[in-house]
Amino acid sequence: MTDKxxxxxxxxxxxxxxxxxxFAVYATAHAFNRAYKPILDRVGLTYPQYxxxxxxxxxxxQPVKIIGEQLDLDSGTLSPLLKRLEQxxxxxxxxxxxxxxxxxxxxxxxxxxxKCQINxxxxxxxxxxxxxMEEMAGLRDRLQRLRSNLTAE
Amino acid sequence: MTDKxxxxxxxxxxxxxxxxxxFAVYATAHAFNRAYKPILDRVGLTYPQYxxxxxxxxxxxQPVKIIGEQLDLDSGTLSPLLKRLEQxxxxxxxxxxxxxxxxxxxxxxxxxxxKCQINxxxxxxxxxxxxxMEEMAGLRDRLQRLRSNLTAE
DNA sequence: CAAAAATATATTGTGCACGACTAAATCGTG
DNA sequence: CACGATTTAGTCGTGCACAATATATTTTTG
Numbered sequence: 001m002t003d004k005x006x007x008x009x010x011x012x013x014x015x016x017x018x019x020x021x022x023f024a025v026y027a028t029a030h031a032f033n034r035a036y037k038p039i040l041d042r043v044g045l046t047y048p049q050y051x052x053x054x055x056x057x058x059x060x061x062q063p064v065k066i067i068g069e070q071l072d073l074d075s076g077t078l079s080p081l082l083k084r085l086e087q088x089x090x091x092x093x094x095x096x097x098x099x100x101x102x103x104x105x106x107x108x109x110x111x112x113x114x115k116c117q118i119n120x121x122x123x124x125x126x127x128x129x130x131x132x133m134e135e136m137a138g139l140r141d142r143l144q145r146l147r148s149n150l151t152a153e
Numbered sequence: 154m155t156d157k158x159x160x161x162x163x164x165x166x167x168x169x170x171x172x173x174x175x176f177a178v179y180a181t182a183h184a185f186n187r188a189y190k191p192i193l194d195r196v197g198l199t200y201p202q203y204x205x206x207x208x209x210x211x212x213x214x215q216p217v218k219i220i221g222e223q224l225d226l227d228s229g230t231l232s233p234l235l236k237r238l239e240q241x242x243x244x245x246x247x248x249x250x251x252x253x254x255x256x257x258x259x260x261x262x263x264x265x266x267x268k269c270q271i272n273x274x275x276x277x278x279x280x281x282x283x284x285x286m287e288e289m290a291g292l293r294d295r296l297q298r299l300r301s302n303l304t305a306e
Numbered sequence: 307c308a309a310a311a312a313t314a315t316a317t318t319g320t321g322c323a324c325g326a327c328t329a330a331a332t333c334g335t336g
Numbered sequence: 337c338a339c340g341a342t343t344t345a346g347t348c349g350t351g352c353a354c355a356a357t358a359t360a361t362t363t364t365t366g
Contacts, residue, residue: 010275017207017223021289022185022278024296026204027225029182030353031303032175037354048322051179054170065344070170072180075345077323083346084321101331101344122163125175130302136174139299142292143177149283150184183323190324201352218314228315230353236316237351254314254361311364318357326348333342 025143035128039121043114048073049085050121052105056091057115061106063096090114178296188281192274196267201226202238203274205258209244210268214259216249243267 017023036047045053048071055062055070068078082105085091090111096102129136170176189200198206201224208215208223221231235258238244243264249255282289 010272015207015271015275016211017204018297019293020207021282021284021293021296022189022200023204024293024300025178025182025185026200028296028300028303029178030225031300032178033353035303036175046321047175047179051170051176054168054173058169063344064346072183073322074324076325076347079346081322099332099344103345118168119163122168128303128306129174129299130305131174131299135295139292139295140172140174140177142288142295143174143181144171146282146284146292147177147181147184150181150188150281152283153281186323199351216314226352227354229317229355232316234352248315252314252362256315307366309364309366311362313362314360316357316359319355320353322353323351325350328347329345331342331344334340336338336340 021146032125035125036121039124043117043121044088048077048081052078052081052085053090053111053114054118056105056107056111057118061104063102063104065102067105085111174299185278188278189274192277196270196274197241201230201234205231205234205238206243206264206267207271209258209260209264210271214257216255216257218255220258238264 013019033047036050040047040050051071052067055067064075064078064082068074071078082091082093086093089108092106092108093103094106096104126136131139166172186200189203193200193203204224205220208220217228217231217235221227224231235244235246239246242261245259245261246256247259249257279289284292
């Protein structure tokens with residue numbers, strides 16, 4: 001009866017910070033943020049704001065809830081962020097007359113006009129990653145699987 | 154002369170949110186945080202606080218600067234975080250008498266005693282990832298390369 | 307040795323991220 | 337139809353994350 005269901009011993013080697021997958025993800029997320037910053041500063045967006053613009057550029061106007069589902073963010077995060085995008089004149093927000101609970105987020109002309117900057121931004125970041133298409137796609141898919149495992153519960 | 158140095162066109166397909174490596178990393182970082190939360194709540198730590206404890210458990214007392222280098226965080230982030238760990242009675246902070254600029258962070262008895270909880274925490278997270286050792290190591294190494302590319306410049 | 311440069315930490319202000327809560331609108335069932 | 341449950345946004349409080357700045361302490365240099 002030496003086996004226990006939980007707490008199977010992990011060797012000290014595996015406890016090192018640089019062996020942790022979670023830290024690799026955490027630190028890479030910060031590195032991405034820093035790589036994006038100088039590029040996004042030029043267009044006046046933060047990285048999360050850029051993500052919101054990406055979904056609007058891709059799919060057009062939609063309620064806050066749907067944006068949140070795609071980004072995995074709740075209203076506590078999105079509400080103030082959207083307010084800032086609105087103040088910057090990039091998006092508009094109106095209550096859906098069909099269902100007054102929902103707020104439909106749309107692109108202003110100024111916001112829609114920024115779409116042409118996607119190419120520059122993505123090219124710059126793509127270069128910074130130092131990954132070719134294939135490598136990037138592989139890593140992305142692995143992360144998506146990992147994320148769905150973590151979320152599963 | 155149809156080629157341009159920058160702005161090589163990216164097909165619309167590749168602009169989709171779910172095709173972005175950056176978003177995969179960003180969203181996975183959040184997913185990890187959420188997976189850790191219920192586990193770390195029980196020991197009263199946030200995830201970044203847990204990372205600080207990891208480096209202290211691994212290497213013992215050391216100055217703020219060195220902790221920051223390992224976690225890639227600056228004093229603006231660490232100072233208030235360490236203050237909270239100190240108030241929780243897990244660490245101590247003293248100026249280095251050899252160099253009064255430095256603050257040496259050390260584990261209190263209570264903080265050191267928590268080390269035995271590592272196994273439980275790491276096992277729980279390891280299970281949640283749904284990855285075997287090999288898969289985890291591969292992903293981690295790819296991320297470390299990606300991160301060093303992004304940081305390179 | 308004194309002034310200047312470099313180093314280590316702390317503070318402040320802005321913007322996420324999230325849990326807990328509130329308010330308003332809609333839906334469902336008796 | 338009515339009223340309780342659900343859905344959708346927004347607000348508030350806490351804790352990162354980081355740029356910019358401040359302060360104190362070395363270290364370097366003229």
